Amino acid sequence: MNLRDRLRGLLVRLYASRVEGHLDHDQVPKHIGVIMDGNRRWAKAAGSTTAQGHQAGADKIGEFLGWCSETDVEVVTLWLLSTDNFDRPQEELVPLLGIIEDTVRALARDGRWRVHHVGTPDILPSGLQTVLKEAEEASAANQGILVNVAIGYGGRQEIADAVRSMLLDAADRGFSLEQAAEAVDVETIGKHLYTSAQPDPDLIIRTSGEQRLSGFMLWQSALSEYYFCEVFWPAFRKVDFLRALRDYAARHRRFGA
Numbered sequence: 323m324n325l326r327d328r329l330r331g332l333l334v335r336l337y338a339s340r341v342e343g344h345l346d347h348d349q350v351p352k353h354i355g356v357i358m359d360g361n362r363r364w365a366k367a368a369g370s371t372t373a374q375g376h377q378a379g380a381d382k383i384g385e386f387l388g389w390c391s392e393t394d395v396e397v398v399t400l401w402l403l404s405t406d407n408f409d410r411p412q413e414e415l416v417p418l419l420g421i422i423e424d425t426v427r428a429l430a431r432d433g434r435w436r437v438h439h440v441g442t443p444d445i446l447p448s449g450l451q452t453v454l455k456e457a458e459e460a461s462a463a464n465q466g467i468l469v470n471v472a473i474g475y476g477g478r479q480e481i482a483d484a485v486r487s488m489l490l491d492a493a494d495r496g497f498s499l500e501q502a503a504e505a506v507d508v509e510t511i512g513k514h515l516y517t518s519a520q521p522d523p524d525l526i527i528r529t530s531g532e533q534r535l536s537g538f539m540l541w542q543s544a545l546s547e548y549y550f551c552e553v554f555w556p557a558f559r560k561v562d563f564l565r566a567l568r569d570y571a572a573r574h575r576r577f578g579a
Contacts, residue, residue: 349571351524353397354390355546357538358382360530360554367554373417378556380425387435389563390467397468397520401538405445405476423453426471430457434466440516441475442483470517477540484514484541517542525570527563529555547573 358379365375383400390398402422408415430437439454446454454473488510492502512518522542526535531552535543549566551558 350393350395350567351570352395353399353521353523354395355399355401355523355526355539355543356386357401357526357528357536358555359528359532361556363530364554364556372414373421375556376418376421380421382556382558383425384428384432386558386563387467387469389560391434393567395467397470399440399470399472399517399523399539401472401475403473403475404537405442405474405479408445419447419450422473423450426453426457429469429471430461433464435461435469436464436466437461438468438470439473440470440480441473442479443474446474468520470520472538475516477535477537480516481511481541483516484511487514512541515541522546525549525566527551527566529553529558
C-alpha cells in the first residue's frame with residue numbers, strides 16, 4: 323500500500339470516528355434489512371472471478387454484523403439468495419451455494435448471533451436445508467443479534483406461503499372456507515410470515531447503486547426507511563454503514579401518516 327492509499331485510509335477512519343461520535347444511539351434502527359448487491363460487478367472491476375466476488379461479499383457479513391452490535395441493532399435480515407437466483411448458470415450457482423453453506427456455518431459457530439432462516443426451504447438443496455436447521459439449533463441460545471438469513475427468498479412467495487399457512491391453520495381448527503375468509507386481516511397474515519413475532523425493519527440498505535427493492539420483504543417494509551448506497555457490497559465500509567445510520571436518524575418517520 324502506497325503513502326497516498328494509507329493517508330486516504332487514515333482520513334476515512336477519522337471521518338468514521340467523527341460520524342460515530344455524533345451518532346444518537348436512541349435513534350438507531352432496531353431491525354436492519356440488507357440487500358447485499360454488487361458482488362459480481364465488484365469482481366469484474368477487480369479482475370476477479372464471480373465466485374471470488376461472492377466470497378468477498380460473504381466475508382463482509384461478519385464485519386457488518388460487528389458494526390451492528392456496536393450500535394445496538396437487534397435484528398438484521400441479510401438477503402443471500404433470492405428465488406430468482408436459481409435461474410443463474412450452474413457454474414455460478416453451485417459455488418455460490420457452497421459459499422452460502424460455509425457462511426451459515428460460520429455465523430452459527432461465531433457464538434455472537436442467533437441464526438434464523440427466512441425463505442422457502444423446499445426449493446433448497448437437501449444439504450443446505452440441513453446446514454440451516456443445524457445452524458438454527460446450534461445458535462438458539464446465543465444472546466446477540468438475531469440474524470435472518472434470507473435464502474431461497476422472494477417477497478411474493480413469502481406472502482403466498484403466509485396465506486397458505488393461514489388457510490391450513492384454519493382448516494386444522496375446523497373452519498369452513500367462509501369462516502377462514504372472514505378471519506383474514508393484516509395481523510393474522512403477519513403471524514404467518516417468515517419473520518413472525520419479529521419487528522418490521524426500520525431501515526433497509528441496498529448497496530451497488532440500484533434503487534429498487536426487487537421483492538425484498540414486501541410486506542414488512544411498508545413503513546420502512548430506505549438507504550441506497552453506490553458502493554458494491556464487498557467494498558462496503560464502516561463509514562458507509564454509519565452514514566446510513568446518520569441519514570436514518572435525521573429523518574422524521576411518519577409511519578404512513
